[in-house]
Amino acid sequence: MASPFLSFSLLFISVYAADGFREYMVTSCLFSSTKLEDIEFIDSYYYNKMELITFNSTVGKYVGYTEFGVKDAERWNSGPDLDQEKAERERYCLHNVGIFYQAALTKSVKPYVVMSSTTPPAGKRPAMLVCSVFDFYPKQIRVSWRRDGQEVTSDVTSTDELADGDWYYQIHSHLEYAPRSGEKISCVVEHASLKEPLVTDWDPSMPESERNKIAIGASGLILGLILSLAGFIYYRRKARGRILVPTN
Structure with missing residues (x-):
């Protein structure tokens, strides 16, 4: 390497x-x-x-x-x-x-990995996985893919090591694939800072965009409930402080 x-x-x-x-x-x-x-x-x-x-x-x-x-x-x-x-x-x-x-x-910095998926335009393979590796040093690195424990040698493209301008580097590897039920796909990173390869498994349960939408929606719902509860408590306190004046 x-x-x-x-x-x-x-x-x-x-x-x-x-x-x-x-x-x-x-x-x-x-x-x-x-x-x-x-x-x-x-x-x-x-x-x-x-x-x-x-x-x-x-x-x-x-x-x-x-x-x-x-x-x-x-x-x-x-x-x-x-x-x-x-x-x-x-x-x-x-x-x-x-x-x-x-x-x-003699110095080295461990990378961290972010995996995501994209949908190519119509007419191409139905899905593409992206393994993005960030903030590593030195420059030399190897990124590979495994499907059910076997290294994938086709339908893989990678960028060169891209300099961030602060001694750190990043690289992005793409895997075009047709999803199969029950399969396990992993991104494997080998680098001088690692004692053993860093293996990151892809979780296909929900696309990242959908997870973000749900997280945002849940946050909004919780915030709405908090505001509603605060308004109700304020109303009850004001109601207790009123003095009723009898009328003829």
């Missing part, structure tokens, strides 16, 4: 001329573990979004992509700059990757 490569980058921007022309450098560390041999160091130089020259620790030298970059690559590969760049993988990446692992990648 883990991604084969993760990365972090630093962006340095320096303005050397007027009219918005910029030369900048992007330094990246790609890694699949905290071991030095699993880390790749990349240093890229740009001018107005055009990549001029790049050093890659896997390649072991500078590579130029423009006429200007090729000339610089030849010069830098034959000087002390190359040895300095080769040392950056250990000096810069190894230290920061360790910090990044401890600060973020």
Whole structure:
């Protein structure tokens, strides 16, 4: 479930001329573990979004992509700059990757699941179940469906992991199906934060929309009874306080 490569980058921007022309450098560390041999160091130089020259620790030298970059690559590969760049993988990446692992990648947040049903337009399957998984971290996750204990491999579509913008993610999986009496349908979530898969069973006894309508109606009925009772008590108290005056 883990991604084969993760990365972090630093962006340095320096303005050397007027009219918005910029030369900048992007330094990246790609890694699949905290071991030095699993880390790749990349240093890229740009001018107005055009990549001029790049050093890659896997390649072991500078590579130029423009006429200007090729000339610089030849010069830098034959000087002390190359040895300095080769040392950056250990000096810069190894230290920061360790910090990044401890600060973020070793943390995880358990997801929660909401299941619902929709009715597709006429001419399609009679029903569709939606398994929505919210607020999980890290990004890697697996969502599957089971019918009577067997994994469903057809009529299933899922979104990509969607970033909420606050380090959390969400994903939505859809199952098209024809309901059968007595069957059991479940949404299964596997994630790094869970010791065992999170299984949520679908309750087909009543559609969610109908349950909401009943809940709203019941709330309204209870509120009406409370108001009626309060009015009756108020009326009785007022009636007791009246003084009857006899008339001829």
